[in-house]
Amino acid sequence: MRRLIPIALLLPLLAGCGNRNLILTIDILSFMDPGSRTVNYGPIPPTPSDTVEVFSDSLNLLQGISDVTRVMSASLDVAASFDNTSGAGTGEVLIYFAAADSTNPFTTTPIASIPFQLLAGQITNVSTHIEASPALAEVLTHDRAKVGLRIIFNGTSFPIQGVETLTKLTATVIMKKDL
Protein backbone atom coordinates (compact mmCIF):
# COMPACT_ATOMS: atom_id res chain seq x y z
CA MET A 1 0.00 0.00 0.00
CA ARG A 2 1.29 3.38 -0.83
CA ARG A 3 2.16 6.42 1.11
CA LEU A 4 -0.93 8.40 1.86
CA ILE A 5 -0.03 12.03 2.27
CA PRO A 6 2.41 14.33 3.99
CA ILE A 7 -0.38 15.45 6.28
CA ALA A 8 2.09 17.43 8.32
CA LEU A 9 1.97 20.15 5.67
CA LEU A 10 -1.49 21.01 6.91
CA LEU A 11 -0.62 21.00 10.57
CA PRO A 12 0.41 24.63 10.91
CA LEU A 13 -3.21 25.52 10.49
CA LEU A 14 -4.10 23.32 13.43
CA ALA A 15 -1.96 25.41 15.72
CA GLY A 16 -4.57 28.11 15.53
CA CYS A 17 -7.23 25.90 16.96
CA GLY A 18 -6.30 26.26 20.58
CA ASN A 19 -7.30 23.15 22.43
CA ARG A 20 -8.94 21.60 19.41
CA ASN A 21 -8.42 18.59 17.21
CA LEU A 22 -7.33 17.47 13.79
CA ILE A 23 -9.75 14.79 12.66
CA LEU A 24 -8.19 12.67 9.96
CA THR A 25 -10.41 10.20 8.16
CA ILE A 26 -8.60 7.72 5.92
CA ASP A 27 -10.39 5.53 3.45
CA ILE A 28 -7.92 2.68 3.69
CA LEU A 29 -9.94 0.55 1.33
CA SER A 30 -9.36 2.98 -1.53
CA PHE A 31 -5.62 2.40 -1.23
CA MET A 32 -5.94 -1.33 -1.55
CA ASP A 33 -5.59 -3.23 -4.78
CA PRO A 34 -9.16 -3.93 -5.90
CA GLY A 35 -8.14 -7.56 -6.31
CA SER A 36 -7.24 -7.87 -2.65
CA ARG A 37 -10.61 -6.58 -1.49
CA THR A 38 -12.29 -9.73 -2.73
CA VAL A 39 -11.34 -13.30 -1.88
CA ASN A 40 -12.91 -16.59 -2.93
CA TYR A 41 -13.21 -18.95 -0.01
CA GLY A 42 -13.74 -22.69 -0.06
CA PRO A 43 -14.68 -25.22 -0.83
CA ILE A 44 -14.05 -25.75 2.88
CA PRO A 45 -14.28 -29.42 3.78
CA PRO A 46 -15.85 -30.69 7.01
CA THR A 47 -13.34 -29.48 9.60
CA PRO A 48 -13.84 -27.86 13.01
CA SER A 49 -12.62 -24.53 11.68
CA ASP A 50 -10.76 -23.03 8.77
CA THR A 51 -8.88 -19.77 8.39
CA VAL A 52 -8.62 -17.60 5.26
CA GLU A 53 -6.13 -14.76 5.16
CA VAL A 54 -7.62 -12.10 2.92
CA PHE A 55 -4.62 -9.82 2.78
CA SER A 56 -1.59 -8.56 4.68
CA ASP A 57 0.00 -5.35 3.54
CA SER A 58 2.24 -2.51 4.61
CA LEU A 59 0.72 0.89 5.12
CA ASN A 60 2.75 4.09 5.04
CA LEU A 61 0.68 6.87 6.48
CA LEU A 62 0.81 9.97 8.65
CA GLN A 63 4.27 10.72 7.39
CA GLY A 64 6.07 12.79 9.99
CA ILE A 65 2.92 13.56 11.82
CA SER A 66 4.13 12.21 15.13
CA ASP A 67 6.64 15.06 15.26
CA VAL A 68 3.95 17.65 15.76
CA THR A 69 0.87 15.81 16.91
CA ARG A 70 -0.16 13.26 19.42
CA VAL A 71 -2.90 10.82 18.63
CA MET A 72 -5.72 11.16 21.10
CA SER A 73 -7.91 8.38 19.83
CA ALA A 74 -8.55 6.30 16.80
CA SER A 75 -11.55 4.41 15.55
CA LEU A 76 -12.19 2.05 12.69
CA ASP A 77 -15.21 1.26 10.55
CA VAL A 78 -15.20 -2.08 8.81
CA ALA A 79 -17.79 -3.69 6.58
CA ALA A 80 -17.74 -6.86 4.51
CA SER A 81 -20.10 -8.86 2.36
CA PHE A 82 -20.29 -12.67 2.03
CA ASP A 83 -21.92 -14.15 -1.07
CA ASN A 84 -22.14 -17.68 0.23
CA THR A 85 -22.97 -20.18 -2.53
CA SER A 86 -22.93 -23.36 -0.48
CA GLY A 87 -22.61 -24.61 3.06
CA ALA A 88 -23.43 -22.86 6.31
CA GLY A 89 -21.71 -21.86 9.49
CA THR A 90 -20.59 -19.06 11.72
CA GLY A 91 -17.30 -17.19 11.86
CA GLU A 92 -15.37 -14.03 12.55
CA VAL A 93 -13.67 -11.38 10.49
CA LEU A 94 -10.48 -10.32 12.30
CA ILE A 95 -8.68 -7.04 11.62
CA TYR A 96 -5.04 -6.68 12.59
CA PHE A 97 -2.89 -3.57 12.81
CA ALA A 98 0.74 -3.98 13.74
CA ALA A 99 3.86 -1.89 13.91
CA ALA A 100 5.87 -1.76 10.73
CA ASP A 101 8.75 -3.72 12.24
CA SER A 102 6.59 -6.72 12.96
CA THR A 103 7.16 -9.56 10.53
CA ASN A 104 3.57 -10.65 10.43
CA PRO A 105 0.53 -8.61 11.51
CA PHE A 106 -1.34 -11.82 12.30
CA THR A 107 0.93 -12.46 15.28
CA THR A 108 -0.65 -9.52 17.13
CA THR A 109 -3.98 -9.34 18.88
CA PRO A 110 -6.72 -8.37 16.42
CA ILE A 111 -8.16 -4.94 17.05
CA ALA A 112 -11.53 -5.97 15.73
CA SER A 113 -13.57 -9.13 15.56
CA ILE A 114 -16.78 -9.17 13.55
CA PRO A 115 -18.99 -12.22 13.99
CA PHE A 116 -21.08 -13.48 11.10
CA GLN A 117 -23.42 -16.30 10.17
CA LEU A 118 -23.58 -17.81 6.70
CA LEU A 119 -26.40 -19.70 5.02
CA ALA A 120 -26.30 -21.39 1.65
CA GLY A 121 -27.32 -19.19 -1.26
CA GLN A 122 -27.55 -16.02 0.81
CA ILE A 123 -25.62 -12.78 0.89
CA THR A 124 -24.62 -11.70 4.37
CA ASN A 125 -23.45 -8.17 5.14
CA VAL A 126 -21.56 -7.46 8.33
CA SER A 127 -20.10 -4.29 9.76
CA THR A 128 -18.73 -2.88 12.96
CA HIS A 129 -17.36 0.28 14.45
CA ILE A 130 -14.36 0.01 16.71
CA GLU A 131 -14.33 3.02 18.96
CA ALA A 132 -11.25 4.47 20.60
CA SER A 133 -8.96 1.57 19.95
CA PRO A 134 -5.72 2.11 21.93
CA ALA A 135 -3.97 -0.44 19.74
CA LEU A 136 -4.90 1.41 16.59
CA ALA A 137 -3.90 4.74 18.12
CA GLU A 138 -0.56 3.28 19.13
CA VAL A 139 0.12 1.99 15.64
CA LEU A 140 -0.90 5.22 13.97
CA THR A 141 1.57 7.29 15.96
CA HIS A 142 4.24 5.76 13.77
CA ASP A 143 5.00 6.56 10.17
CA ARG A 144 4.32 3.04 8.97
CA ALA A 145 2.04 0.21 9.91
CA LYS A 146 1.00 -3.21 8.74
CA VAL A 147 -2.58 -4.23 8.30
CA GLY A 148 -4.10 -7.67 7.84
CA LEU A 149 -7.51 -9.25 7.50
CA ARG A 150 -8.31 -12.85 8.41
CA ILE A 151 -11.58 -14.82 8.32
CA ILE A 152 -12.26 -17.82 10.56
CA PHE A 153 -15.03 -20.22 9.50
CA ASN A 154 -16.79 -22.63 11.87
CA GLY A 155 -18.89 -24.75 9.54
CA THR A 156 -22.12 -26.60 10.26
CA SER A 157 -22.89 -27.62 6.70
CA PHE A 158 -20.25 -28.44 4.12
CA PRO A 159 -18.64 -27.66 1.78
CA ILE A 160 -18.62 -23.95 2.49
CA GLN A 161 -17.88 -21.86 -0.57
CA GLY A 162 -18.42 -18.30 -1.69
CA VAL A 163 -16.94 -14.86 -2.22
CA GLU A 164 -16.01 -12.38 0.52
CA THR A 165 -15.74 -8.70 -0.36
CA LEU A 166 -14.39 -6.04 1.95
CA THR A 167 -16.68 -3.06 1.42
CA LYS A 168 -15.46 -0.56 3.98
CA LEU A 169 -12.26 0.04 5.89
CA THR A 170 -12.07 3.54 7.22
CA ALA A 171 -9.87 4.81 10.04
CA THR A 172 -10.65 7.99 11.90
CA VAL A 173 -7.81 9.46 13.92
CA ILE A 174 -8.20 12.38 16.29
CA MET A 175 -5.00 14.28 16.94
CA LYS A 176 -3.90 17.32 18.83
CA LYS A 177 -1.12 19.66 17.96
CA ASP A 178 2.12 19.29 19.82
CA LEU A 179 4.09 22.27 18.62
Added chain:
Amino acid sequence: MLRNGCLAILMLVLGLPFGVAQGQMLDARRLGMGGVVTSDVGDYTGSNIAFRAVPKGTGGSGSIPLPLGLIQYLADHPTFDSKDSTFNIYEVANVLLNPPLTIKLWQPSEVTGDISIFVAQDSLKVDLADVKRVIPKDSMKQGGVFHVGGFSKSFGKVFLAMSPLIHVKNELTLSDNLRDALRDAVPFTGNTRYGLTDEARAQAAISFQVGYALRALYRPSPDEGQNADPRRNGSTSLYLGAAPKYLLGLAYGDAHSIAGATTGDTLFAGSNPVTIDMDTQTRHAVVGGDGGMGSGLGSDVGAVLYWRNFELGLGLNDFGSQIRWSTTVRRHAYDDSTNQFTTTEVASGERFVSRIPVTTTVNVAKRIGRTTIAADVVNGDFRTSMHAGAEFWFGMLALRSGLSRDQNKMAQFAGGAGYRLGKIGIDLAIATNSRNIERERGAELSASLSLY
Protein backbone atom coordinates in the same frame (compact mmCIF):
# COMPACT_ATOMS: atom_id res chain seq x y z
CA MET B 1 12.93 19.74 12.10
CA LEU B 2 9.29 19.44 11.22
CA ARG B 3 8.38 21.28 14.39
CA ASN B 4 10.62 24.15 13.39
CA GLY B 5 9.22 24.09 9.89
CA CYS B 6 5.68 24.32 11.14
CA LEU B 7 6.54 27.22 13.40
CA ALA B 8 8.31 28.95 10.54
CA ILE B 9 5.27 28.60 8.31
CA LEU B 10 3.10 29.87 11.11
CA MET B 11 5.18 32.93 11.62
CA LEU B 12 5.27 33.54 7.87
CA VAL B 13 1.54 33.36 7.51
CA LEU B 14 0.56 34.98 10.77
CA GLY B 15 3.50 37.15 11.58
CA LEU B 16 3.36 39.21 8.49
CA PRO B 17 0.29 41.21 9.44
CA PHE B 18 2.02 42.46 12.57
CA GLY B 19 3.03 45.56 10.73
CA VAL B 20 -0.47 46.89 10.50
CA ALA B 21 -0.65 47.73 14.18
CA GLN B 22 0.05 51.28 13.16
CA GLY B 23 -3.66 51.64 12.51
CA GLN B 24 -4.24 51.82 16.23
CA MET B 25 -4.91 55.39 17.36
CA LEU B 26 -4.18 56.34 20.94
CA ASP B 27 -5.41 59.91 20.59
CA ALA B 28 -8.99 59.63 21.81
CA ARG B 29 -9.91 63.01 20.39
CA ARG B 30 -8.88 62.02 16.88
CA LEU B 31 -10.31 58.53 17.29
CA GLY B 32 -13.67 59.94 18.36
CA MET B 33 -13.71 61.91 15.12
CA GLY B 34 -13.28 58.76 13.06
CA GLY B 35 -9.50 59.09 12.88
CA VAL B 36 -9.58 62.18 10.73
CA VAL B 37 -6.50 64.37 10.58
CA THR B 38 -6.48 68.16 10.42
CA SER B 39 -3.85 70.73 11.20
CA ASP B 40 -4.96 70.73 14.84
CA VAL B 41 -6.31 67.23 15.31
CA GLY B 42 -4.11 64.18 15.29
CA ASP B 43 -1.26 65.41 13.16
CA TYR B 44 1.39 64.54 15.68
CA THR B 45 3.07 62.16 13.24
CA GLY B 46 3.64 64.86 10.64
CA SER B 47 1.30 63.85 7.86
CA ASN B 48 1.68 67.29 6.30
CA ILE B 49 4.90 69.17 6.83
CA ALA B 50 3.25 72.52 6.04
CA PHE B 51 1.23 72.20 9.28
CA ARG B 52 4.43 73.10 11.12
CA ALA B 53 4.11 76.70 9.99
CA VAL B 54 0.47 77.09 10.98
CA PRO B 55 -0.01 78.91 14.31
CA LYS B 56 -1.43 76.81 17.09
CA GLY B 57 -5.09 77.49 17.46
CA THR B 58 -7.70 76.64 20.01
CA GLY B 59 -8.00 73.11 18.70
CA GLY B 60 -5.20 71.57 20.68
CA SER B 61 -1.53 70.97 20.22
CA GLY B 62 -0.82 67.50 21.49
CA SER B 63 -2.06 64.34 23.08
CA ILE B 64 -0.94 62.04 25.88
CA PRO B 65 -2.35 58.51 25.62
CA LEU B 66 -3.75 56.75 28.67
CA PRO B 67 -3.09 53.03 28.08
CA LEU B 68 -6.04 51.72 30.09
CA GLY B 69 -6.02 48.55 28.03
CA LEU B 70 -2.97 47.31 29.92
CA ILE B 71 -5.16 46.74 32.97
CA GLN B 72 -7.54 44.65 30.93
CA TYR B 73 -4.64 42.75 29.39
CA LEU B 74 -3.04 41.97 32.72
CA ALA B 75 -6.35 40.61 33.98
CA ASP B 76 -6.95 38.40 30.97
CA HIS B 77 -4.50 37.64 28.20
CA PRO B 78 -3.72 34.66 25.96
CA THR B 79 -0.90 32.30 26.78
CA PHE B 80 2.35 32.58 24.87
CA ASP B 81 3.40 29.07 25.87
CA SER B 82 2.97 26.82 22.86
CA LYS B 83 2.94 23.82 25.20
CA ASP B 84 -0.13 25.12 26.96
CA SER B 85 -3.31 23.39 25.87
CA THR B 86 -5.02 26.75 25.48
CA PHE B 87 -2.28 28.19 23.26
CA ASN B 88 -3.83 29.78 20.21
CA ILE B 89 -1.50 31.52 17.83
CA TYR B 90 -4.33 33.52 16.28
CA GLU B 91 -5.00 35.08 19.66
CA VAL B 92 -1.30 35.86 20.02
CA ALA B 93 -1.31 37.43 16.56
CA ASN B 94 -4.25 39.59 17.56
CA VAL B 95 -2.33 40.90 20.57
CA LEU B 96 0.45 41.98 18.24
CA LEU B 97 -1.96 43.45 15.70
CA ASN B 98 -3.84 45.20 18.46
CA PRO B 99 -1.42 46.15 21.23
CA PRO B 100 -3.36 46.16 24.52
CA LEU B 101 -3.29 49.91 25.00
CA THR B 102 -7.00 50.44 24.56
CA ILE B 103 -9.84 48.62 26.27
CA LYS B 104 -11.38 46.00 24.03
CA LEU B 105 -15.15 46.31 24.28
CA TRP B 106 -15.81 43.45 21.93
CA GLN B 107 -13.70 41.38 19.62
CA PRO B 108 -14.33 38.81 16.91
CA SER B 109 -14.92 35.37 18.31
CA GLU B 110 -11.81 33.30 18.86
CA VAL B 111 -10.62 31.24 15.89
CA THR B 112 -11.18 27.71 17.05
CA GLY B 113 -12.83 24.46 16.05
CA ASP B 114 -11.69 21.11 14.78
CA ILE B 115 -10.07 20.65 11.39
CA SER B 116 -11.28 17.68 9.38
CA ILE B 117 -9.34 15.98 6.62
CA PHE B 118 -10.67 13.16 4.49
CA VAL B 119 -8.14 11.13 2.57
CA ALA B 120 -8.76 8.44 -0.02
CA GLN B 121 -6.52 7.29 -2.82
CA ASP B 122 -8.00 9.76 -5.25
CA SER B 123 -9.66 12.18 -2.92
CA LEU B 124 -8.54 14.76 -0.43
CA LYS B 125 -10.85 17.18 1.28
CA VAL B 126 -9.77 19.63 3.94
CA ASP B 127 -12.38 21.36 6.05
CA LEU B 128 -10.68 24.05 8.08
CA ALA B 129 -13.95 25.01 9.72
CA ASP B 130 -13.39 28.18 11.76
CA VAL B 131 -9.81 28.61 10.55
CA LYS B 132 -11.24 29.56 7.14
CA ARG B 133 -11.87 32.99 8.65
CA VAL B 134 -8.17 33.82 8.56
CA ILE B 135 -7.79 32.95 4.88
CA PRO B 136 -8.64 36.04 2.85
CA LYS B 137 -10.53 36.07 -0.40
CA ASP B 138 -7.74 38.01 -2.06
CA SER B 139 -4.04 38.44 -1.51
CA MET B 140 -2.81 39.03 2.00
CA LYS B 141 -1.15 42.43 1.85
CA GLN B 142 0.58 43.91 4.82
CA GLY B 143 3.10 46.61 5.32
CA GLY B 144 3.73 50.25 5.75
CA VAL B 145 6.28 52.95 6.34
CA PHE B 146 7.05 53.57 9.97
CA HIS B 147 8.87 56.59 11.34
CA VAL B 148 9.74 55.29 14.75
CA GLY B 149 10.63 57.83 17.42
CA GLY B 150 13.43 60.23 16.62
CA PHE B 151 13.59 63.88 17.49
CA SER B 152 13.32 67.28 15.86
CA LYS B 153 14.29 70.82 16.78
CA SER B 154 12.87 73.98 15.29
CA PHE B 155 14.81 77.19 14.69
CA GLY B 156 12.14 79.60 13.56
CA LYS B 157 10.93 78.44 10.19
CA VAL B 158 13.74 75.91 9.90
CA PHE B 159 13.78 72.58 11.65
CA LEU B 160 16.15 69.65 11.94
CA ALA B 161 14.99 66.12 12.45
CA MET B 162 16.44 62.68 12.78
CA SER B 163 14.33 59.55 12.90
CA PRO B 164 14.57 55.84 12.18
CA LEU B 165 12.59 54.75 9.15
CA ILE B 166 11.32 51.23 8.60
CA HIS B 167 9.51 50.05 5.52
CA VAL B 168 8.03 46.56 5.39
CA LYS B 169 5.67 45.01 2.90
CA ASN B 170 4.48 41.56 2.10
CA GLU B 171 2.00 40.16 -0.34
CA LEU B 172 1.05 36.53 -0.10
CA THR B 173 -1.14 35.17 -2.88
CA LEU B 174 -2.69 31.74 -2.97
CA SER B 175 -3.54 30.21 -6.30
CA ASP B 176 -7.25 29.97 -7.01
CA ASN B 177 -7.13 26.20 -6.62
CA LEU B 178 -5.43 26.37 -3.25
CA ARG B 179 -7.66 29.15 -1.98
CA ASP B 180 -10.79 27.24 -2.97
CA ALA B 181 -9.49 24.10 -1.31
CA LEU B 182 -8.70 25.86 1.95
CA ARG B 183 -11.48 28.44 2.12
CA ASP B 184 -14.35 26.49 0.62
CA ALA B 185 -13.26 22.91 1.33
CA VAL B 186 -13.29 22.12 -2.40
CA PRO B 187 -11.74 18.63 -2.80
CA PHE B 188 -8.22 18.50 -4.18
CA THR B 189 -8.08 17.01 -7.67
CA GLY B 190 -5.50 15.27 -9.80
CA ASN B 191 -3.13 16.94 -12.25
CA THR B 192 -3.55 20.27 -10.51
CA ARG B 193 -1.01 22.64 -9.07
CA TYR B 194 -1.75 24.17 -5.69
CA GLY B 195 0.60 27.05 -5.30
CA LEU B 196 1.37 30.35 -3.70
CA THR B 197 3.57 33.33 -4.33
CA ASP B 198 5.03 35.69 -1.82
CA GLU B 199 6.66 39.05 -2.34
CA ALA B 200 8.39 40.36 0.76
CA ARG B 201 10.50 43.44 1.32
CA ALA B 202 11.95 45.16 4.35
CA GLN B 203 14.36 48.04 4.69
CA ALA B 204 15.58 50.19 7.53
CA ALA B 205 17.30 53.53 7.45
CA ILE B 206 17.99 56.60 9.54
CA SER B 207 16.56 59.80 8.15
CA PHE B 208 18.42 63.09 8.62
CA GLN B 209 16.19 65.95 7.60
CA VAL B 210 16.36 69.70 7.24
CA GLY B 211 13.04 71.40 6.67
CA TYR B 212 11.54 74.78 6.04
CA ALA B 213 7.89 75.69 6.45
CA LEU B 214 6.46 79.16 5.95
CA ARG B 215 3.36 81.17 5.25
CA ALA B 216 3.55 81.89 1.54
CA LEU B 217 0.33 83.85 1.13
CA TYR B 218 -1.76 85.91 3.49
CA ARG B 219 -4.86 88.02 2.92
CA PRO B 220 -6.48 89.19 6.13
CA SER B 221 -10.19 89.02 6.69
CA PRO B 222 -12.10 92.19 7.58
CA ASP B 223 -13.47 90.54 10.70
CA GLU B 224 -10.20 88.85 11.67
CA GLY B 225 -9.63 91.01 14.72
CA GLN B 226 -6.99 89.73 17.12
CA ASN B 227 -7.50 86.12 16.16
CA ALA B 228 -4.28 84.83 14.60
CA ASP B 229 -5.63 81.36 13.98
CA PRO B 230 -6.13 81.03 10.19
CA ARG B 231 -8.50 78.12 10.81
CA ARG B 232 -11.06 80.42 12.36
CA ASN B 233 -10.25 84.05 11.50
CA GLY B 234 -11.60 83.92 7.94
CA SER B 235 -8.30 84.93 6.36
CA THR B 236 -6.87 83.48 3.19
CA SER B 237 -3.55 81.86 3.99
CA LEU B 238 -1.29 79.45 2.21
CA TYR B 239 1.40 77.58 4.09
CA LEU B 240 4.11 75.56 2.36
CA GLY B 241 6.68 73.19 3.69
CA ALA B 242 9.54 71.15 2.28
CA ALA B 243 12.09 68.97 3.95
CA PRO B 244 14.74 67.12 1.97
CA LYS B 245 16.20 64.17 3.78
CA TYR B 246 19.32 62.07 3.65
CA LEU B 247 18.68 58.39 4.19
CA LEU B 248 21.40 56.29 5.75
CA GLY B 249 20.46 52.74 4.85
CA LEU B 250 21.03 50.16 7.56
CA ALA B 251 19.60 47.03 6.02
CA TYR B 252 17.65 45.88 3.01
CA GLY B 253 16.16 42.54 2.15
CA ASP B 254 13.61 41.19 -0.28
CA ALA B 255 12.44 37.78 -1.27
CA HIS B 256 10.37 36.67 -4.24
CA SER B 257 9.08 33.19 -3.68
CA ILE B 258 6.94 30.73 -5.52
CA ALA B 259 5.98 27.35 -4.19
CA GLY B 260 3.49 24.72 -5.04
CA ALA B 261 2.48 21.11 -5.05
CA THR B 262 1.31 19.43 -8.21
CA THR B 263 -0.83 16.35 -7.95
CA GLY B 264 -0.53 13.39 -10.26
CA ASP B 265 -3.19 11.50 -12.22
CA THR B 266 -4.30 9.90 -8.98
CA LEU B 267 -3.80 11.95 -5.84
CA PHE B 268 -1.93 9.33 -3.83
CA ALA B 269 -0.81 6.85 -6.40
CA GLY B 270 2.94 6.94 -5.99
CA SER B 271 5.55 6.94 -3.31
CA ASN B 272 5.55 10.71 -3.60
CA PRO B 273 1.92 11.78 -3.91
CA VAL B 274 2.75 15.27 -5.07
CA THR B 275 5.56 17.04 -6.83
CA ILE B 276 6.82 19.92 -4.74
CA ASP B 277 8.32 23.03 -6.30
CA MET B 278 9.88 25.92 -4.40
CA ASP B 279 12.00 28.72 -5.74
CA THR B 280 13.05 31.85 -3.91
CA GLN B 281 15.28 34.70 -4.98
CA THR B 282 16.59 36.93 -2.23
CA ARG B 283 18.44 40.21 -2.30
CA HIS B 284 20.03 41.77 0.74
CA ALA B 285 22.50 44.24 2.10
CA VAL B 286 23.25 45.04 5.71
CA VAL B 287 25.53 47.40 7.51
CA GLY B 288 28.46 45.46 8.90
CA GLY B 289 27.75 42.59 6.51
CA ASP B 290 27.14 41.87 2.85
CA GLY B 291 26.98 45.09 0.85
CA GLY B 292 27.35 47.42 3.81
CA MET B 293 25.20 50.47 4.35
CA GLY B 294 23.10 52.22 1.74
CA SER B 295 22.55 55.88 1.07
CA GLY B 296 19.83 57.87 -0.55
CA LEU B 297 17.75 60.99 -0.68
CA GLY B 298 14.12 61.81 -0.24
CA SER B 299 11.79 64.54 0.85
CA ASP B 300 8.59 65.49 2.59
CA VAL B 301 6.54 68.28 1.03
CA GLY B 302 3.22 69.79 1.92
CA ALA B 303 0.84 72.64 1.50
CA VAL B 304 -2.25 73.83 3.34
CA LEU B 305 -4.67 76.53 2.26
CA TYR B 306 -7.13 78.38 4.51
CA TRP B 307 -10.00 80.29 2.97
CA ARG B 308 -13.01 81.54 4.88
CA ASN B 309 -12.37 78.99 7.62
CA PHE B 310 -12.04 76.17 5.13
CA GLU B 311 -8.88 74.09 5.30
CA LEU B 312 -7.45 72.13 2.39
CA GLY B 313 -4.19 70.29 2.93
CA LEU B 314 -1.94 68.11 0.83
CA GLY B 315 1.00 66.28 2.35
CA LEU B 316 3.46 64.02 0.56
CA ASN B 317 5.80 62.11 2.82
CA ASP B 318 8.82 60.25 1.47
CA PHE B 319 8.28 61.88 -1.91
CA GLY B 320 10.96 60.63 -4.30
CA SER B 321 12.70 58.77 -1.51
CA GLN B 322 15.08 56.04 -2.58
CA ILE B 323 18.17 54.32 -1.27
CA ARG B 324 21.07 52.89 -3.25
CA TRP B 325 22.49 49.60 -2.05
CA SER B 326 25.22 47.18 -3.01
CA THR B 327 23.36 43.90 -2.79
CA THR B 328 23.93 40.19 -2.80
CA VAL B 329 21.44 38.14 -4.79
CA ARG B 330 20.88 34.48 -4.08
CA ARG B 331 18.57 31.85 -5.44
CA HIS B 332 17.25 29.03 -3.33
CA ALA B 333 15.61 26.21 -5.26
CA TYR B 334 14.14 22.93 -4.15
CA ASP B 335 14.67 19.80 -6.19
CA ASP B 336 11.82 17.39 -5.59
CA SER B 337 13.72 14.46 -7.07
CA THR B 338 16.56 14.76 -4.55
CA ASN B 339 14.58 16.36 -1.73
CA GLN B 340 17.31 18.98 -1.42
CA PHE B 341 17.56 22.75 -1.43
CA THR B 342 20.34 24.30 -3.41
CA THR B 343 21.52 27.86 -2.95
CA THR B 344 23.42 29.67 -5.64
CA GLU B 345 24.81 33.19 -5.53
CA VAL B 346 23.46 35.02 -8.54
CA ALA B 347 25.26 38.31 -7.96
CA SER B 348 27.46 40.01 -5.44
CA GLY B 349 27.88 43.75 -5.12
CA GLU B 350 25.04 44.37 -7.53
CA ARG B 351 23.78 47.94 -7.51
CA PHE B 352 20.16 48.22 -6.51
CA VAL B 353 17.91 51.18 -5.79
CA SER B 354 15.02 50.66 -3.39
CA ARG B 355 12.09 53.02 -3.08
CA ILE B 356 10.28 54.23 0.00
CA PRO B 357 6.63 54.50 -1.01
CA VAL B 358 4.97 57.87 -0.84
CA THR B 359 2.29 58.50 1.75
CA THR B 360 -0.19 61.04 0.49
CA THR B 361 -2.60 62.80 2.83
CA VAL B 362 -5.35 65.05 1.53
CA ASN B 363 -7.51 66.67 4.17
CA VAL B 364 -10.35 69.15 4.21
CA ALA B 365 -11.97 70.84 7.18
CA LYS B 366 -14.48 73.55 7.91
CA ARG B 367 -14.74 75.42 11.19
CA ILE B 368 -18.03 77.02 12.14
CA GLY B 369 -17.67 78.74 15.43
CA ARG B 370 -16.30 76.07 17.74
CA THR B 371 -17.51 73.26 15.55
CA THR B 372 -15.12 71.37 13.27
CA ILE B 373 -16.20 69.19 10.37
CA ALA B 374 -13.36 67.36 8.63
CA ALA B 375 -12.45 64.57 6.23
CA ASP B 376 -9.28 63.08 4.81
CA VAL B 377 -7.94 60.48 2.42
CA VAL B 378 -4.62 58.79 3.19
CA ASN B 379 -2.94 56.74 0.48
CA GLY B 380 0.09 54.69 1.33
CA ASP B 381 1.77 51.41 0.50
CA PHE B 382 -0.99 48.89 -0.24
CA ARG B 383 -3.77 50.87 1.35
CA THR B 384 -6.05 53.83 1.04
CA SER B 385 -8.07 54.86 4.05
CA MET B 386 -10.68 57.56 4.40
CA HIS B 387 -11.89 59.30 7.52
CA ALA B 388 -14.57 61.85 8.29
CA GLY B 389 -15.64 63.34 11.58
CA ALA B 390 -16.98 66.26 13.48
CA GLU B 391 -16.42 67.90 16.85
CA PHE B 392 -18.99 70.03 18.65
CA TRP B 393 -18.14 72.09 21.71
CA PHE B 394 -20.70 72.98 24.38
CA GLY B 395 -18.87 75.05 26.93
CA MET B 396 -16.10 72.83 28.26
CA LEU B 397 -17.70 69.68 26.89
CA ALA B 398 -16.96 68.33 23.42
CA LEU B 399 -18.96 65.72 21.60
CA ARG B 400 -17.45 63.93 18.63
CA SER B 401 -18.46 61.43 16.00
CA GLY B 402 -16.98 60.03 12.85
CA LEU B 403 -16.63 57.18 10.44
CA SER B 404 -13.91 55.75 8.30
CA ARG B 405 -13.12 53.22 5.62
CA ASP B 406 -10.21 51.16 6.84
CA GLN B 407 -7.46 49.17 5.15
CA ASN B 408 -9.75 46.15 4.94
CA LYS B 409 -12.26 48.29 3.03
CA MET B 410 -14.71 48.10 5.91
CA ALA B 411 -16.74 50.98 7.26
CA GLN B 412 -15.93 51.80 10.87
CA PHE B 413 -17.73 54.06 13.29
CA ALA B 414 -16.62 56.21 16.17
CA GLY B 415 -17.92 58.54 18.82
CA GLY B 416 -16.53 60.23 21.86
CA ALA B 417 -16.53 63.06 24.32
CA GLY B 418 -14.04 65.33 25.95
CA TYR B 419 -13.92 67.76 28.84
CA ARG B 420 -11.50 70.62 28.89
CA LEU B 421 -9.94 71.92 32.11
CA GLY B 422 -7.85 74.92 31.15
CA LYS B 423 -4.77 73.83 29.24
CA ILE B 424 -5.59 70.18 29.50
CA GLY B 425 -8.55 68.02 28.56
CA ILE B 426 -9.54 64.45 29.03
CA ASP B 427 -11.01 62.55 26.10
CA LEU B 428 -12.76 59.24 25.69
CA ALA B 429 -13.66 57.55 22.43
CA ILE B 430 -15.37 54.38 21.37
CA ALA B 431 -14.55 53.17 17.88
CA THR B 432 -14.86 50.05 15.79
CA ASN B 433 -11.99 48.55 13.82
CA SER B 434 -10.93 45.42 11.96
CA ARG B 435 -7.35 45.24 13.20
CA ASN B 436 -7.39 41.52 13.80
CA ILE B 437 -6.35 38.37 12.05
CA GLU B 438 -9.97 37.58 11.21
CA ARG B 439 -10.49 41.00 9.59
CA GLU B 440 -13.81 41.28 11.42
CA ARG B 441 -15.26 44.19 13.31
CA GLY B 442 -14.41 44.79 16.94
CA ALA B 443 -14.65 47.82 19.19
CA GLU B 444 -12.35 49.58 21.60
CA LEU B 445 -12.44 52.31 24.20
CA SER B 446 -9.57 54.76 24.11
CA ALA B 447 -8.64 57.46 26.60
CA SER B 448 -6.13 60.27 26.36
CA LEU B 449 -5.27 63.73 27.58
CA SER B 450 -5.33 66.66 25.17
CA LEU B 451 -3.00 69.61 25.47
CA TYR B 452 -4.51 72.97 24.54
